[in-house]
Amino acid sequence: MEKSHRPWSMGLFVVYREITKTHLSEKKTNLSVDFTNQLDIIEERKEGEVAIMLIQFNFKNFKSFREEATLDLSAAKMTEFSDRVVSIGSEKILPVAAIYGANASGKSNIYNAFEYMSEYVVNSFKYGDEEEEFEKFRPTPFLFDSTSAGTESSFEVYFMLPGDQSGRTYNYGFCINKEGVTEEWLNYKAKTARKYNTVFYRGTSDEELDLSGFPKSSRDNIQVALEKQVLIISLGAKLKISKCKAIRDWFLANEFADFGDLFTNFFMSRRLPKDFVEDKNVQQKVVEYFASFDEHIKDFKIEKIPHDGEMKEDTYKINALHKMVDSDGMAELPLGMESAGTLKMFALYPELQEVLEKGSVFFIDELNARLHPLLVRNFLLTFLNPEINNNHAQLVFTTHDTWQLSNRLLRRDEIWFVEKDKRGVSALYSLADFVDEDGYRIRKDESYEKNYLLGKYGAIPNLKSIDIFRED
Numbered sequence: 001m002e003k004s005h006r007p008w009s010m011g012l013f014v015v016y017r018e019i020t021k022t023h024l025s026e027k028k029t030n031l032s033v034d035f036t037n038q039l040d041i042i043e044e045r046k047e048g049e050v051a052i053m054l055i056q057f058n059f060k061n062f063k064s065f066r067e068e069a070t071l072d073l074s075a076a077k078m079t080e081f082s083d084r085v086v087s088i089g090s091e092k093i094l095p096v097a098a099i100y101g102a103n104a105s106g107k108s109n110i111y112n113a114f115e116y117m118s119e120y121v122v123n124s125f126k127y128g129d130e131e132e133e134f135e136k137f138r139p140t141p142f143l144f145d146s147t148s149a150g151t152e153s154s155f156e157v158y159f160m161l162p163g164d165q166s167g168r169t170y171n172y173g174f175c176i177n178k179e180g181v182t183e184e185w186l187n188y189k190a191k192t193a194r195k196y197n198t199v200f201y202r203g204t205s206d207e208e209l210d211l212s213g214f215p216k217s218s219r220d221n222i223q224v225a226l227e228k229q230v231l232i233i234s235l236g237a238k239l240k241i242s243k244c245k246a247i248r249d250w251f252l253a254n255e256f257a258d259f260g261d262l263f264t265n266f267f268m269s270r271r272l273p274k275d276f277v278e279d280k281n282v283q284q285k286v287v288e289y290f291a292s293f294d295e296h297i298k299d300f301k302i303e304k305i306p307h308d309g310e311m312k313e314d315t316y317k318i319n320a321l322h323k324m325v326d327s328d329g330m331a332e333l334p335l336g337m338e339s340a341g342t343l344k345m346f347a348l349y350p351e352l353q354e355v356l357e358k359g360s361v362f363f364i365d366e367l368n369a370r371l372h373p374l375l376v377r378n379f380l381l382t383f384l385n386p387e388i389n390n391n392h393a394q395l396v397f398t399t400h401d402t403w404q405l406s407n408r409l410l411r412r413d414e415i416w417f418v419e420k421d422k423r424g425v426s427a428l429y430s431l432a433d434f435v436d437e438d439g440y441r442i443r444k445d446e447s448y449e450k451n452y453l454l455g456k457y458g459a460i461p462n463l464k465s466i467d468i469f470r471e472d
Helices: 107-126 131-137 216-225 232-238 242-253 262-268 280-291 340-358 373-384 448-453
Strands: 003-009 014-019 031-033 039-041 053-060 069-072 086-088 091-093 096-101 153-160 169-176 181-189 197-202 255-258 297-305 315-323 330-334 361-365 394-398 415-420 426-430
Touching (some): 053 394, 069 426, 096 107, 096 373, 107 131, 107 242, 107 255, 107 394, 255 340, 280 297, 297 330, 340 361, 340 373, 373 394
Parallel strands (some): 003 315, 096 415
Antiparallel strands (some): 003 014, 086 091, 153 169, 169 181, 181 197
């Protein structure tokens, strides 16, 4: 799942960025960005075409999550902000999930779990004859008890496929341990049906392999090539089996941005938007995008750096152009010298462009890092406004920014908390399902931010004074 992006120079050195993403389409962007008026998508999804939507994600025995955790993006029966709920088939789906919790509570592990599932779906076909690679890519179970450490980890999603006008809901998942895949399944349900139909099921033995949902030729090819470390979906996509490819492509369409990782954050901020170097119109759209929060950048100057004989890829020096205060001229500033917040927004642009065009899911770890709360809110509003987000893209993000924890912005079922107990076990729960100490559910008119900081909902740090600096 790797794709190389053009490197650019900060003036002192050259930075290369390899990201784990294969873009499904090379069509030119139809994105016009202006955060002051939000975002407009010129080309809307064709009438009747179903969006790429995540309904539910379940996982178990992964890092700090010992028990099964469920991130549910289906809408609960409540009245607030009903206009943003997306109705497809029999499903009612939310555009946003905001995840709060203390440091080291396990928030990032939700992001990591979905990223792990996605990468394994795409890449597992490589591990059948490369056991050393599989060793590197095995999931990390809960390690703080002897039972869980040797038990399988499980990952499961419920979702809609793009272009499936029947409104089917799909259910796909797998279990995996230190030896390989122990279970895998794919089911679907028509929008009017109550029960799921099986496409395939795989257990631990050959007798537990049901491929009845595939044509006979596909079944034969899978049986011959399947190995214990390899997922059927991954192998089937490689064999050009359409049903498998559709599921694999669903995972590929989603985007990830981990701003909690300093190394990743650094290099993501140096990724160039598609066609940025070649297309002046793309550069102008980025300028307009910046103008929504920083009007100082007026243009970009891009210079190709001559090859030094060893370098195979083209390298560029990029300067941001700022208007001078005492003349009509422009001052040049290397892009790498812009603020950390500006570089982060630069990093977010390509992914934002992709998900809004495709209507896919954007997972972001620590969205608030290095960004002003008002800018975070403006970014969030892009997904919450159905007139702007008309392809039904979804945003799942972790944050410490309690300013967004407001009944004027988020529904109760869009707010999630992660809390870790004294045993080191993380638990995920929604504000919509939370019951207070008196047995009452949370009202929609409550002050979510105030109550959260007071500890009413849990998922806050257990603070003690830092006595080591106390003078005797």
